Amino acid sequence: AANGINAIETDLAELIIQLAGESSSHILVPAIHKNRAEIRELFLSKLEVDSLTDAPNELANAARAHLRRKFLSTPVAISGVNFAVAETGTVCVVESEGNGRMCVTLPRVLISVMGVEKVIPSWQDLEVFLQLLPRSSTGERMNPYTSLWTGVSQGDGPQEFHLVLLDNGRTQVLTDTVGRQSLNCIRFSACLNICPVYERVGGHAYNSVYPGPIGAILTPQLVGIENASSLPYASSLCGACYEVCPVKINIPEVLIYLRGRAVRYKQRSRSLRTRLNPESVAMRLMARTFASRKLYEQAQRLAQLGQLPFQHGDVIDALPGPMGRWTAMRDLRPVPRQSFRDWWRSRQAAHDASEEVRS
Ligand code: SF4
Structure with missing residues (x-):
């Protein structure tokens, strides 16, 4: 401007x-x-x-x-690109209003901006995607406008064509063996439409160009986990997105993987505030406890005693402090009086005793 x-x-x-x-x-x-x-x-x-x-x-x-x-x-138009066929260098735009068709045919100069992941090998592959795409987005058998062009044609359409290949973090994503599947996305929103979290919070809550499940896995990888560390948590991990995704991106798998990266990023952060964050402290304590059998059994005994004031019958229904937010919504099962290991040890002792009597 x-x-x-x-x-x-x-x-x-x-x-x-x-x-x-x-x-x-x-x-x-x-x-x-x-x-x-x-x-x-x-x-x-x-x-x-x-x-x-x-x-x-x-x-x-x-x-x-x-x-x-x-x-x-208008002398210059800028379009996006849905697919590019490597076989012939043909570019494809798929849309439903005809505005894309006008963009790529009326102005004298056309600039198309294409993410590098949009290239597909051949026309045979395009045939598959052109069927997959409308059926998994709007439910149409075919989309209304499919524009394809290969360079310029003398006296017909734009006389100047520029193709801008956009990386913007995509090749970095490609090097990640788990996250790279996100680049298979054809951006037709089946995962948004099925996602219970998206349905409740709407697209703006993601604060990302791509909202919904695909945004929750793509954005942190494109802008860096340090700039979008909360996005991988915007999911109930119900798996509905994976079920409907036409290109079978395992979104829950990538979400869990990115949560791990977000946690490791926070752990690497040396600031006192991050290290004393109650969640990080609790997780560090749990990791230490779960890594040692002795500590784990001691923690079990402590919990058996500590829960007594809050236990009513078979449930814990009101915990103090921040944990109270959990019990405000749902009851907790108490730690059982006898753990599996205790039961196993007593069984073993009874067995050994009966063996002794027999001999
Ligand atoms: S992740 Fe799958 S379902 Fe979601 S927009 Fe991309 S292709 Fe569609």
């Missing part, structure tokens, strides 16, 4: 959030958080329209008229 360049979003939902000065809340439906009445208000204040109802066709027509004027006067 400082250089007199005005970038205008052409996808209807992207246009809505650009006019509202907001950010996207869904990969496929970026303005899903706005209702028709809000969009009407927005269009009345930002587009050149005199009157408008909140009927979907009127709203779409207002945006169409606005965008058509821009398409016909």
Whole structure:
């Protein structure tokens, strides 16, 4: 803007959030958080329209008229890329409004920005993805607009074409044997639509370009775990995302792996505040206790005694301090009076005693 360049979003939902000065809340439906009445208000204040109802066709027509004027006067378009076929150097954009088709055909110069992971080997592979993609996103058998182009054609469409290959951390992700599967994502949001956490909190809560389960594993890897260490925890690990993902990214596996990286990052941090964080202290104590049989058995005996004031029948239903937040929602099972090891030892002793009597 400082250089007199005005970038205008052409996808209807992207246009809505650009006019509202907001950010996207869904990969496929970026303005899903706005209702028709809000969009009407927005269009009345930002587009050149005199009157408008909140009927979907009127709203779409207002945006169409606005965008058509821009398409016909804009010298340069910038598009994304869904796939690139290595066999012939062909670039593919898949969309449902026709704005992408206008972008890649009307302006004189076309710049396409493509993440390096979008390259697929052959047309045969493209055939699979073009079927997979609409069926696992909007449930359509085919998406409405598929634009394919290979360089420029004299006298037809843009006369200058630039392809920008975007790495932005992707090759680093590729070196990670667990995290690299995230690069298989075709960004068609089946995991967002099924995720119970996304359903409750919405896309903005992730504070990431990619919300939902895929954002929770991709963003920490692209921007560094130190800048998004809470994202891998934005999941109940129910596994629904893995079940619906058309390219079979094991999202729960990557989430757990990234939680491990987040913990190790915090452990490496030498600040006193991080080291004295109650959770870190508790985890360090637990790790030490679980690593030693003697300590583990002593801790069991301590817990058997310590729980007595809070135990009512077969449950612990009110713990003091921060642990009270847990028992406010659900009961805890008490540590049993006899552990498996105690039982085994007494069984062994009884067996040895009966052997002695027999001999
Ligand atoms: S992770 Fe799988 S389900 Fe989620 S957007 Fe990517 S391809 Fe779709």
